[in-house]
Each structure stands twice: as structure tokens, then as C-alpha cells.
């Protein structure tokens with residue numbers, strides 16, 4: 091059986107996502123990027139959560155990047171990505187400025203993760219299950235050090251701030267998650283129906299020839315994460331006041347207008363809705 095013995099909880103992988111920073115401090119969990127947290131920034135040199143591809147962890151030289159050096163340190167500390175001593179599970183806590191409630195991002199269809207997430211989605215009304223399958227070796231995310239992982243995205247919360255309600259919501263979910271890991275190991279988890287949102291692709295803002303954005307998220311779409319978006323519905327509003335309508339397939343956007351994704355060229359991620367039975 092796929093039992094989950096070694097679990098690591100971490101927060102502050104992004105230093106300005108304060109729910110995870112302060113939960114990690116409160117509970118003695120791994121504070122992944124203390125240098126960035128100390129200056130209340132996402133990162134110091136580069137995004138820590140893009141440093142965990144095996145080829146980067148194993149290469150020589152850091153390119154003077156504080157984060158790559160920290161990624162290698164965490165990899166040593168936890169028991170090395172891809173090895174037998176790696177953790178069974180990493181739960182990594184993030185915030186988003188998007189209206190995503192508490193979204194559990196699963197990078198694999200590990201049966202324990204699916205069943206635990208299904209129970210949590212039943213118990214907490216603001217939980218969504220987001221499938222983002224990764225080929226683990228070259229995935230750059232911290233969670234991929236472990237054999238399987240879940241990333242919590244909690245929002246909306248402006249980066250660099252704390253919402254007390256969200257703090258305690260996320261704490262409750264993480265502590266319940268750990269109880270359910272025990273229940274899974276003891277074979278006591280019920281099977282149930284659940285809903286998932288599977289990532290299809292990211293889309294960028296409209297841009298001019300110089301690469302400057304020319305439109306904003308449409309007010310009718312702002313805050314509508316995980317709601318249906320159909321062809322003909324407004325998606326962007328240009329600086330000239332013209333509406334841009336969605337012309338693609340029916341989908342369910344998430345990470346709508348996420349502040350940290352402007353630098354990544356992502357206006358939102360499109361997902362597909364599924365109903366699943368274990």
C-alpha cells in the first residue's frame with residue numbers, strides 16, 4: 091500500500107505570502123525562504139519555487155543565486171529529490187491575490203492525496219481540488235522533492251499582508267489534512283465523489299508589439315475564479331475601454347489577476363471541470 095510516513099509541511103516558499111510564513115513560525119514547520127520573508131518579498135534573487143528541477147539541484151555553481159543555494163540546502167535537509175530517503179509527502183502553503191478560497195493543487199493522482207482531498211472538499215465549503223500533473227524530475231516546484239505533494243493556494247489575500255480569517259482557515263485545513271494522512275495509513279478513509287479542476291493552459295494579457303500589456307482583467311471576470319467562462323463572455327477590458335470577449339472553449343479560469351504572475355506573463359490559468367468517483 092502507498093502509505094505516507096514522512097510528511098513535511100512548509101510555508102514561506104514565497105516570502106511575501108504571509109499565511110504560510112506565520113503558520114510555519116507558529117508550528118515549527120519548514121520556513122522555506124527566510125531571507126525573502128525577512129524583507130517581505132516573493133524572493134531575493136529568483137523564484138525559489140522554480141529552483142527544484144533535478145538538473146538545477148545537481149548542477150555546479152549557483153550563478154550567485156541565494157534561492158538556488160537555498161533549494162540545494164533544503165534538498166539535502168529533507169532527504170534528496172528522487173532518492174529513497176525523500177519525504178513521502180510535502181504540503182506547501184501559498185497565498186494568492188485571486189479569489190481561489192483554499193485550493194489544493196495536486197501534482198499527481200496518488201490515491202492518498204485524492205482521497206484526503208475529497209474528504210476535505212466535503213468538510214470545508216471553500217476547498218477546490220486543482221489537478222496540475224507534473225513530470226517530477228524536471229518540475230521546478232519545492233513539493234517535487236517528495237514522492238508526492240500538495241500545494242495549498244489560499245486567497246484572496248494581498249501579498250505582504252495577513253487575513254486572520256484565512257490564517258485560521260488554512261491552519262484548520264492543514265491540521266485536518268495531517269489527521270487524514272493518519273486515517274489513510276490506517277485504511278480508514280471513505281471513498282467519495284469529488285470535483286476537480288484540471289489545468290489546461292495559461293493565458294497572457296493582450297500586448298502591443300513592444301510587449302506592454304494593453305488590457306486589464308474585465309471587471310465582470312474579476313473574482314470569478316472557478317466559474318464557467320463561455321465564448322462571448324467578457325474577459326479583458328482595454329485601456330481604450332473596449333471589451334475583449336472570450337473566443338475559446340468553455341473553461342473555468344483560476345489565478346485570475348494574480349499579482350505575482352504579471353512578471354510571468356500569465357493573466358489566468360484555464361481549467362476543465364470534472365466530476366470523479368474513486
Ligand SMILES: [Zn+2]
Pocket residue numbers: 103104107184185
Ligand atoms: Zn506562492
